[in-house]
Amino acid sequence: MGNLRDLGVTQQIGLLFVGLFGVLIAVTLYAFYRSFHTDHTQRLSAAQERFVRDLRAIWAGALLFWFAWASGPVGSTLLFGFVSFFALREFVTLTHTRRGDHRALLLAFFVVLPAQYVLLAERMFNAFTVFVPVYVFFALPVISALANDPFRFLERTAKIQWGITVCVYGMSHAPALLLLDLPNYAGRGAFLVLFLVVVVVAAQLAQEAASRRLRRRPVARAISRSFSWRAFGIGAATAGVAGLMLYWATPFKPIPAFAMGAVAGAAGTLGEFVMKALKRDAGVRNFRGTSRVTGAVGLLDRVAPLCFAAPVFFHSVRWYFGI
Amino acid sequence: MKLPEFAGLALAFVARLITGAQGHWYGTTPKAEQRIYFANHQSHFDWVLVWAALPRDLRAVTRPIAARDYWTSTPLKHWITREIFNAVYVSRERKDDEDPLEPLMEALRNGDSLVIFPEGTRGHAADPASFKSGLYALAQAFPDVQLIPAWIDNVQRVMPKGEVVPVPILCTVVFGAPIALGPGEDRRVFLDRARAAVIALRAVA
Numbered sequence: 239m240g241n242l243r244d245l246g247v248t249q250q251i252g253l254l255f256v257g258l259f260g261v262l263i264a265v266t267l268y269a270f271y272r273s274f275h276t277d278h279t280q281r282l283s284a285a286q287e288r289f290v291r292d293l294r295a296i297w298a299g300a301l302l303f304w305f306a307w308a309s310g311p312v313g314s315t316l317l318f319g320f321v322s323f324f325a326l327r328e329f330v331t332l333t334h335t336r337r338g339d340h341r342a343l344l345l346a347f348f349v350v351l352p353a354q355y356v357l358l359a360e361r362m363f364n365a366f367t368v369f370v371p372v373y374v375f376f377a378l379p380v381i382s383a384l385a386n387d388p389f390r391f392l393e394r395t396a397k398i399q400w401g402i403t404v405c406v407y408g409m410s411h412a413p414a415l416l417l418l419d420l421p422n423y424a425g426r427g428a429f430l431v432l433f434l435v436v437v438v439v440a441a442q443l444a445q446e447a448a449s450r451r452l453r454r455r456p457v458a459r460a461i462s463r464s465f466s467w468r469a470f471g472i473g474a475a476t477a478g479v480a481g482l483m484l485y486w487a488t489p490f491k492p493i494p495a496f497a498m499g500a501v502a503g504a505a506g507t508l509g510e511f512v513m514k515a516l517k518r519d520a521g522v523r524n525f526r527g528t529s530r531v532t533g534a535v536g537l538l539d540r541v542a543p544l545c546f547a548a549p550v551f552f553h554s555v556r557w558y559f560g561i
Numbered sequence: 562m563k564l565p566e567f568a569g570l571a572l573a574f575v576a577r578l579i580t581g582a583q584g585h586w587y588g589t590t591p592k593a594e595q596r597i598y599f600a601n602h603q604s605h606f607d608w609v610l611v612w613a614a615l616p617r618d619l620r621a622v623t624r625p626i627a628a629r630d631y632w633t634s635t636p637l638k639h640w641i642t643r644e645i646f647n648a649v650y651v652s653r654e655r656k657d658d659e660d661p662l663e664p665l666m667e668a669l670r671n672g673d674s675l676v677i678f679p680e681g682t683r684g685h686a687a688d689p690a691s692f693k694s695g696l697y698a699l700a701q702a703f704p705d706v707q708l709i710p711a712w713i714d715n716v717q718r719v720m721p722k723g724e725v726v727p728v729p730i731l732c733t734v735v736f737g738a739p740i741a742l743g744p745g746e747d748r749r750v751f752l753d754r755a756r757a758a759v760i761a762l763r764a765v766a
Contacts, residue, residue, distance in 0.1 A: 323729070327731060328731065335718060340724050343728040344726055347728065
């Protein structure tokens, strides 16, 4: 695969999208063909239904990714800004907020979110990485306290902080990869995003398959019946291998590509695990449309692993290149 | 496209952006039949939410009730309620020789659908307040018009009393199976049944 490194940027990116959409079209056609051979008088099995839903989500994600790349820095910033907005909207719907939180929520939606993405579009990466953990962390409880409602103050503020960190701070690191200027790697940020998405998805699929096969004792039964350390390890290792296979498209050498893939994949699956705990707390079995809880739309569910993996990956990349 | 139509689309888009404004239909479907939708009332936003949750072609024939003194007090308010929503104006102060429901009857005679909030005022309790008798009078005068209960979920969190900027939080509007006035049914019994039909939809929201 080494000679793939020698191609020009445009050629590589063209190859990337041809490959991505080629695989998707093949899978979709296969699913379409299969649908003629199933008995339509019966309802689809749960696994088939999940497959159709996941395939649709992957299509949406791939088109989003292509659009983000094709529309340049401003377009991708706007696009991911909206994804952040919808994810945060879903998160806030599922947490119990009180009247006193109104101003803090307005701050989160209409000041913090746009500001974070403006910092990103301006490529002010230093401010971008400290804005939420330092300044917002300070400003938000002040606004909340001014609302004059001490009831469960810490709990309420912490929930809003957490929502911002996951949905805005975490999410914004995915487009940040598009804008990162690495030495000898200008204009190829799309590969970093693809690398991240592929390793995160690979880790999740491998972990899911492993936990079905292995049937190990779950580590935290009350939160997830499928999460075990063995399956987690297999997921992270698979992510590493996926990273290794993609190394030609990245600025990394093979071994670091493996390590980066494993780290990002592990962060993604652990993020999903944490999200499961959150769902149990909110009383939702899954965010997807099958549940009738108001706000359970399914976007947060899908982007959460990325939200957790993106900052870890982003900072590992910056640290690796010392920028 | 004319300006009111465009403004209406823009408003519905903003309402959907902020609240999702999802309409769920249980026991009924969105059809172009003459209907009276009745719902719980918690916020100024309620009407916009019901309106945005309806399919676009039903919005044009579904009209809200607006207090004449407030909603005609400035040209902008008047324009919004008249041109975008095609509101039915009612006066709040009662005159002796005038039936306050007459404008509603007039709209129903024209074949329009209405959205009413039978509590009469915005409630802040968990359950809606007891229903006022207007719904009963309309049901009596127009037995062929379907009465559709609707539950608006979460809207009080979007814009609590006293705030002006809405927070983006997902809301749903659940439309339920139509109810009808039984032969010789007592006014209070019917109104309590209507209220129970609205509350029952909360479970599926």
